Amino acid sequence: MYSKLSTFYRLLLLLMFVTIQSLQAQDIPAQPNPPQMVCDFVMKLNPTEKQALEQKLRAYRDSTSTEIAIVIVKNTGEYDPYDYALKLATTWGVGDKKKDNGVLILWATETKKIRILTGRGIEGPLPDGVVKRIINTIIVPAFKQGQWYQGLDEATTEIIRRASGEFDANESEDDGGVFFIIFVLIIIFIIIAVIISKKGGGGNGGRGFRNDGGWMPPIIMTGGGSNWDSGKSSEGGGFDFGGFGGGDFGGGGAGGDY
Amino acid sequence: MSKNTIIGLVIAGVLLFWGIGVRNNMATGDQEVKAKWANVQSAYQRRSDLIPNLVKTVQGVANFEKQTLSDVISARASATQIKLDANDLTPENIQKFQAAQSQLQGSLSRLMAVAENYPQLKATENFSELQAELAGTENRIKRERDVFNEAVQGFNNSVVKFPNSLIASFSGYKEKGYFQADAGAEKAPTIDFDTKK
Numbered sequence: 001m002y003s004k005l006s007t008f009y010r011l012l013l014l015l016m017f018v019t020i021q022s023l024q025a026q027d028i029p030a031q032p033n034p035p036q037m038v039c040d041f042v043m044k045l046n047p048t049e050k051q052a053l054e055q056k057l058r059a060y061r062d063s064t065s066t067e068i069a070i071v072i073v074k075n076t077g078e079y080d081p082y083d084y085a086l087k088l089a090t091t092w093g094v095g096d097k098k099k100d101n102g103v104l105i106l107w108a109t110e111t112k113k114i115r116i117l118t119g120r121g122i123e124g125p126l127p128d129g130v131v132k133r134i135i136n137t138i139i140v141p142a143f144k145q146g147q148w149y150q151g152l153d154e155a156t157t158e159i160i161r162r163a164s165g166e167f168d169a170n171e172s173e174d175d176g177g178v179f180f181i182i183f184v185l186i187i188i189f190i191i192i193a194v195i196i197s198k199k200g201g202g203g204n205g206g207r208g209f210r211n212d213g214g215w216m217p218p219i220i221m222t223g224g225g226s227n228w229d230s231g232k233s234s235e236g237g238g239f240d241f242g243g244f245g246g247g248d249f250g251g252g253g254a255g256g257d258y
Numbered sequence: 259m260s261k262n263t264i265i266g267l268v269i270a271g272v273l274l275f276w277g278i279g280v281r282n283n284m285a286t287g288d289q290e291v292k293a294k295w296a297n298v299q300s301a302y303q304r305r306s307d308l309i310p311n312l313v314k315t316v317q318g319v320a321n322f323e324k325q326t327l328s329d330v331i332s333a334r335a336s337a338t339q340i341k342l343d344a345n346d347l348t349p350e351n352i353q354k355f356q357a358a359q360s361q362l363q364g365s366l367s368r369l370m371a372v373a374e375n376y377p378q379l380k381a382t383e384n385f386s387e388l389q390a391e392l393a394g395t396e397n398r399i400k401r402e403r404d405v406f407n408e409a410v411q412g413f414n415n416s417v418v419k420f421p422n423s424l425i426a427s428f429s430g431y432k433e434k435g436y437f438q439a440d441a442g443a444e445k446a447p448t449i450d451f452d453t454k455k
Contacts, residue, residue: 082397128394129387136386250297251398254390 035243040072049149068103075110085115095119095247102247117253135256143258287413292344294406301398333362352435
C-alpha cells in the first residue's frame with residue numbers, strides 16, 4: 001500500500017517536473033555548448049557567414065569586453081518579443097558582470113521581429129533612439145531584401161562604432177584579481193603557519209599535521225585559477241570563448257519589424 | 259549553580275549572536291530594497307522628463323487634439339506630486355504611487371494613439387525617436403519594478419516568518435509593498451511600438 005502510494009506520488013512529481021521543465025525549455029533556448037556569440041537556431045546564416053560574424057564579435061569582445069550576442073529563433077512563443085529577449089539576455093548574462101556592457105540582438109524569423117537590448121552600462125553610447133535608428137535604417141531595409149548577413153553585419157559594425165572607446169579589455173583586471181587572491185592566500189598561510197608553530201607543543205604534532213592537510217585545497221585552487229587563466233589567453237583559436245560574463249539589463253533598447 | 263549560570267550565559271550568547279545575524283540580514287535586505295527603489299524612481303523620472311519634449315513636438319503640429327495633450331500634462335503634474343521616500347515603502351504608499359503613475363501611463367498611451375492619426379507628425383525624425391525613447395522607458399519601468407518586487411519579496415520573507423518576525427518587531431522592520439500588475443496591463447505593450455515606422 002505504502003509503496004504503491006509513493007510510486008504514485010513519485011510519478012506525479014515526475015510529471016510535474018517534466019511539465020515545468022518542458023515549459024522552460026520552450027520559453028528560452030539553452031545556451032549552446034560551447035557558448036557562442038552568434039546563436040542561429042533557425043539556420044538562417046550559412047556556416048561561412050556565421051563564422052565571420054562570430055569571429056568579428058569575439059575579436060571585439062576580446063579587445064573591449066563588450067559582448068554583442070546575436071540570437072536567431074523561430075518565434076518567441078506566447079511571450080512578447082521584448083520580454084523574451086530580456087529573459088534571454090539576463091538568463092545568459094550577456095555582457096561583463098561589472099560593466100553590464102552586453103548587447104543582445106534577437107531576431108524571430110517567423111514573426112519577423114527584431115529586438116536589440118542594451119545592457120545597463122552601455123545605454124550611454126547606445127540610447128534607445130540610436131538603436132531604433134539602427135534597426136530602421138540598417139536591419140529592416142536589408143532584411144526586406146532577404147540580405148540577412150548584410151543586415152546583421154552592418155548593424156553590428158554600427159554598434160561597434162558607437163560603442164568604441166567606452167570600455168577596455170578585461171584581461172589585466174582579471175590578472176590583478178587572481179594575483180590579489182594568491183597574495184591573500186599566502187598571507188593567510190603565513191599566519192596559520194605562525195600560529196601552528198607557536199602552539200607547537202609535543203602533543204599537538206598530530207593536529208599540526210592535519211592542519212597542513214587541511215590547507216592543501218586552497219593551494220590546489222590557486223593552481224586551478226592560473227590554469228583557467230592560461231586557458232583563457234589561449235582562446236584566440238576561436239573554439240570556446242568561455243561564456244558570457246553575466247551582465248545585467250535595465251530595459252534599454254528598441255525593436256522593429258520588417 | 260555556577261554550571262547553570264554558564265549554560266544560561268552560553269544560551270544567551272548564542273541567542274544574541276543569532277539575533278544580530280538575523281537583524282543584519284534584514285538591514286542588508288532593507289538597503290537592497292532601497293537601492294532598487296532608487297532605480298524604480300529614476301525609471302519613472304525618465305518618463306516624466308520625456309514628456310515636455312513630447313508635448314513640444316506634438317504641439318508643433320497644427321490642430322492637434324488639445325484634450326489628450328492637457329490630460330497628459332495634468333496627469334504628469336499629479337504623478338510628480340506623489341513622492342515616495344525609500345523609508346516608507348508601505349503597501350499603501352506603493353499603491354498610491356502606482357495609481358498616479360498608471361494614470362499618467364494611460365493618458366500617455368492615449369496621446370500616442372491619437373498621434374498615429376497625424377501623418378505629418380509620424381513622419382518627423384524627432385517624433386519617431388521620441389517614440390523609441392518612450393517605449394524604452396516603459397520597458398525600463400517594467401524591468402525595474404520586477405527587480406524591485408524581487409528584492410521586496412526577499413526582504414518580506416526574512417521579516418514575516420516566525421522566529422525572525424520577533425527580531426523584526428524589535429528593530430522596527432516592517433513588510434514592504436509590491437507593485438501590482440496594472441489593471442489593464444495588457445494595454446502596456448501598445449507602447450512597445452514595434453512599428454514599421
